[in-house]
Amino acid sequence: GESVGLHLPTLSVQEGDNSIINCAYSNSASDYFIWYKQESGKGPQFIIDIRSNMDKRQGQRVTVLLNKTVKHLSLQIAATQPGDSAVYFCAERSGGYQKVTFGTGTKLQVIP
Amino acid sequence: EAGVAQSPRYKIIEKRQSVAFWCNPISGHATLYWYQQILGQGPKLLIQFQNNGVVDDSQLPKDRFSAERLKGVDSTLKIQPAKLEDSAVYLCASSPQGNEQFFGPGTRLTVL
Numbered sequence: 001g002e003s004v005g006l007h008l009p010t011l012s013v014q015e016g017d018n019s020i021i022n023c024a025y026s027n028s029a030s031d032y033f034i035w036y037k038q039e040s041g042k043g044p045q046f047i048i049d050i051r052s053n054m055d056k057r058q059g060q061r062v063t064v065l066l067n068k069t070v071k072h073l074s075l076q077i078a079a080t081q082p083g084d085s086a087v088y089f090c091a092e093r094s095g096g097y098q099k100v101t102f103g104t105g106t107k108l109q110v111i112p
Numbered sequence: 113e114a115g116v117a118q119s120p121r122y123k124i125i126e127k128r129q130s131v132a133f134w135c136n137p138i139s140g141h142a143t144l145y146w147y148q149q150i151l152g153q154g155p156k157l158l159i160q161f162q163n164n165g166v167v168d169d170s171q172l173p174k175d176r177f178s179a180e181r182l183k184g185v186d187s188t189l190k191i192q193p194a195k196l197e198d199s200a201v202y203l204c205a206s207s208p209q210g211n212e213q214f215f216g217p218g219t220r221l222t223v224l
Contacts, residue, residue: 034212043116043215099157099168105153
């Protein structure tokens with residue numbers, strides 16, 4: 001199917017290496033941040049989240065780091081696998097009705 | 113647990129025609145979202161419902177787009193008349209309490 005990754009920044013990594021995907025967010029009032037994975041032809045899928053009162057959170061093979069000083073978010077994927085190939089979006093939530101705003105995305109290509 | 117259902121999956125129309133998309137959220141999820149995702153970009157929120165009330169439609173082009181969520185369950189998004197720039201994937205998502213959002217597969221709209 002048509003790729004959602006067209007024109008997006010691309011990160012190519014060797015299978016088994018660690019991946020780091022970076023994101024700059026815009027709203028200093030955002031209280032919650034989420035990383036999503038989107039495969040071609042599918043909707044975004046939740047990976048991991050972090051609240052603004054934390055600076056690090058770990059999941060299975062994934063770690064999210066939050067630096068509020070510079071409004072920067074990163075997603076680290078350990079031992080990257082071919083199934084990790086997708087477009088990754090960071091998103092921030094703010095406001096009374098918890099509006100979620102997505103970033104522009106990064107395409108991750110895993111080289112077997 | 114069944115996921116978010118959307119139909120149709122694909123739609124091709126001529127400009128100035130009308131089109132409607134349908135979404136069935138996960139049972140019990142109070143919050144429902146419609147997003148527009150243009151190729152190569154992150155999803156952009158069009159409208160957010162809390163039960164059957166609208167809580168955010170600030171980015172919905174109200175001259176041509178409309179959405180409703182009767183009885184606080186299913187939702188429809190309509191475009192009338194469509195323009196070329198409306199070509200995109202329309203994603204529906206639902207959330208139990210405004211945290212993690214669960215996305216449907218999307219409807220890919222092509223306007224010729």
